[in-house]
Amino acid sequence: MLGGHLSDEPSSELPHGEPPIRVMAIHALEYCERLFYLEEVEEIREADDRVYAGRKLHEERVPKLDDDSRELRSFEVSSDELGLFGKVDAARVRDGGWIAYEHKKGRCRRTKDKSKTPGVWPSDRLQVAAYAMLLEVQISKPVTEGRVRYHQDNVTVSVPIDQSARADVVAAVARMRALRRSSNRPPVTDNEKLCRRCSLRVVCLPEEERLASQPPQERAKARLFPARREKRTLHITSVPANVSRSNRSLVVEVDGDKKRMPIEQVDSVLLYGGAQITSQAVQMCAWENVSVQWISGGGRVLGTLAPPGRVRQRIRQFEALRDANFCLKLARQTVNAKVQFQLQYLLRGTRGNESARSSITKDIELIKDAITKLNKDGDQETLDRLRGFEGIAAKAYFGSFSALLNERVPESLLMTKRTKHPPRDRLNCLLSFGYSLIFGLVNRSLLAVGLDPAFGYFHQPRSAAPPLVMDVMEIFRTLLWEMPLVGSLNRRQWDEDADFEIRPGHVWLSDEGRKKAIGLFEKRLSESYQHPYTGQSLEYGRMVELEIRLLEKEWTGCPNLFGQLRIR
Ligand code: SF4
Structure with missing residues (x-):
């Protein structure tokens, strides 16, 4: 459900200078308003395994745009009027009408009765409705249906793009704009189950906040913050030594001896004394949020590669x-x-x-x-x-x-x-x-x-x-x-x-x-x-x-x- 403590009337007008919001953000908004705020306003994004898996699915299973005008695949859409932009997985003509398709790696929603009829999750409904509305703008033709494909269940669910779905998209955009204007993070969600699967639980620390309102004797242990470092710090102490890039790895060369380290396994690179690093390696570190520090032989920190300011x-x-x-x-x-x-x-x-x-x-x-x-x-x-x-x-x-x-x-x-x-x-x-x-x-x-x-x-x-x-x-x-x-x-x-x-x-x-x-x-x-x-x-x-x-x-x-x- 969308929250409502910030008043902002739904509007199709995008205020002057206000940038559009990516459709994917609706997903975060529906999941938890705090997650939306952390990702879209504070620009904190941590791709965990599920996020990577989703990206891979889109990269692998959705072919590129082809010339067939009755089928479009993986293409950008945007509308200043709607205040949204994004990438539609696919759009196809069926029975004379255009349909927007959204691919999901996971399972569909099921009714609780015996029939267990497949359905869409609320966030997926909103997302495909938003893409359908953007598609309409793009092709100047009405789009009255969206479909969500759930790959784990091998099921495709139809979503009517009716007045109700359109109104919900407009309300979601209004809510996102209101949150974007606020300088305060929304509170942590009451639904603890959501936090267990949330990619930003490490940043958000929901359990630590909940503990604060409990008497010490009733506190359970916090569990969501990872207890161990999963990545390594590279201390380059030898001179001469050089750190370069090869594909998605850092290559450390000392006296002709080369060692590769996949960038996913590194949290920081510390260069002591005269150790060198190439621009390409620094760029990859910046892109992957890997810290680089230059340190004198005596241990003084001379400089740190700073990520873009939050x-x-x-x-x-x-x-x-x-x-x-x-x-x-x-x-x-x-x-x-x-x-x-x-x-x-x-x-x-x-x-x-x-x-x-x-x-x-x-x-x-x-x-x-x-x-x-x-x-x-x-x-x-x-x-x-x-x-x-x-x-x-x-x-x-x-x-x-x-x-x-x-x-x-x-x-x-x-x-x-x-x-x-x-x-x-x-x-x-x-x-x-x-x-x-x-x-x-x-x-x-x-x-x-x-x-x-x-x-x-x-x-x-x-x-x-x-x-x-x-x-x-x-x-x-x-x-x-x-x-x-x-x-x-x-x-x-x-x-x-x-x-x-x-x-x-x-x-x-x-x-x-x-x-x-x-x-x-x-x-x-x-x-x-x-x-x-x-x-x-x-x-x-x-x-x-x-x-x-x-x-x-x-x-x-x-x-x-x-x-x-x-x-x-
Ligand atoms: S950890 Fe929980 S409260 Fe924090 S952003 Fe994620 S879902 Fe929301």
């Missing part, structure tokens, strides 16, 4: 993050999450080790005190005060960091104090490189989700670093890097000579060390963690995208889901 999403982001109180609330959530991680990790990492625990008691008390103060809801709260508490906690945390390392870790891998630009010892070098990996991951995830990394809520635009990346990565530092790094140090996985390059005033990772750090990070991304809010167990590599989508929900009507991650 204008509505960004406008909503800008509007929300212009509100100082709203930014303060998000900043508190973020700092709270970060400092809680630091406290919990120090407690966990020294559990059962009395001497280590007693050596850091003072720092633990300082961090606890910072948490208490930053959670006090005072009128005096400012971003600067939050920064102050964050700074106190960070100083105490890194002051106690060595207590997390066991006696097998050599002196050369310990830290006297945190030094960043540049790192002056091996441990600082490892910390900085890992943070830069998180920075790159958050940066490309923000772009993939459709947010502008340059517009944040906590960090100020004082350097080239995009503030929103700096904001979001705060909640991942301990979880994604400090914890696995400490584990690897305690297992003596680092070679104090071969893995580092010691220069006057700074320490870099060697090629070997860089590869090792990337391997450790990727391994961490493939480990699982149960999200404390959604109850879902998912890989850390999926967690970053989920948190960014939950962040966006802070300003799209479902707040307080972001930044709830904690160490168990």
Whole structure:
């Protein structure tokens, strides 16, 4: 059923400058108004297996236009008056009249009685009616029938193009125009079954929104967000190395050795140092929404291939993050999450080790005190005060960091104090490189989700670093890097000579060390963690995208889901 909370009288007039809408969008509208909005207004499209299967069907089974004037196949139609455009699968003359045909891969609808008579689904009826009306305009002849062919059932169902069908198409166009003018996403559908088959469930996160209205003890686990990364990140660390394109694959060439990787299996290409990539490969990555990042040998992100801007999403982001109180609330959530991680990790990492625990008691008390103060809801709260508490906690945390390392870790891998630009010892070098990996991951995830990394809520635009990346990565530092790094140090996985390059005033990772750090990070991304809010167990590599989508929900009507991650 079409919804009706936005008033817009059906009209056959297309307002000046308003572009027509593709007929396929009617399908999304009938399925779920939110799906229509995400696809047609925000231009978010994720082709899942069913969508690909449908496309393939159209490509394979519908031949191209031929010269037979009594049969037309796969041709474009449009009408400014109707406000629609699209591609008709086929049109044929039967009994002297033209009929529009629509091909569907799936099954037809059946009556619930014993006869199980085949019928059309409401969205298919509207779609074929729209094509019939466009066909009329195209051929200047009346079209009174449409037919939908359901290939899985091998059944063709007739649809009368009567006044009722025409009125429904006009109403659908009016509704789509009204939604297109709105700057708010429609709510998630009440029909949970629709979400299970929806291609945009990963973007929409309907379960997470529904959970927000349920008491914690009654919450079921969210299941629709994919728990695992299905694609791989290509880290090109060797020099010389070249990435090129061959058909639908990326070809990585190192020292004459070539490896092909189908583009469907890649989520990002990261080029370190002087690694090269061809324009053709970059173009394919842009087309397939595969992120490309150029990274210096020291781990600094130099640039990211940005997908075309999601204008509505960004406008909503800008509007929300212009509100100082709203930014303060998000900043508190973020700092709270970060400092809680630091406290919990120090407690966990020294559990059962009395001497280590007693050596850091003072720092633990300082961090606890910072948490208490930053959670006090005072009128005096400012971003600067939050920064102050964050700074106190960070100083105490890194002051106690060595207590997390066991006696097998050599002196050369310990830290006297945190030094960043540049790192002056091996441990600082490892910390900085890992943070830069998180920075790159958050940066490309923000772009993939459709947010502008340059517009944040906590960090100020004082350097080239995009503030929103700096904001979001705060909640991942301990979880994604400090914890696995400490584990690897305690297992003596680092070679104090071969893995580092010691220069006057700074320490870099060697090629070997860089590869090792990337391997450790990727391994961490493939480990699982149960999200404390959604109850879902998912890989850390999926967690970053989920948190960014939950962040966006802070300003799209479902707040307080972001930044709830904690160490168990
Ligand atoms: S996931 Fe559900 S609510 Fe979201 S767009 Fe799809 S059908 Fe609609």
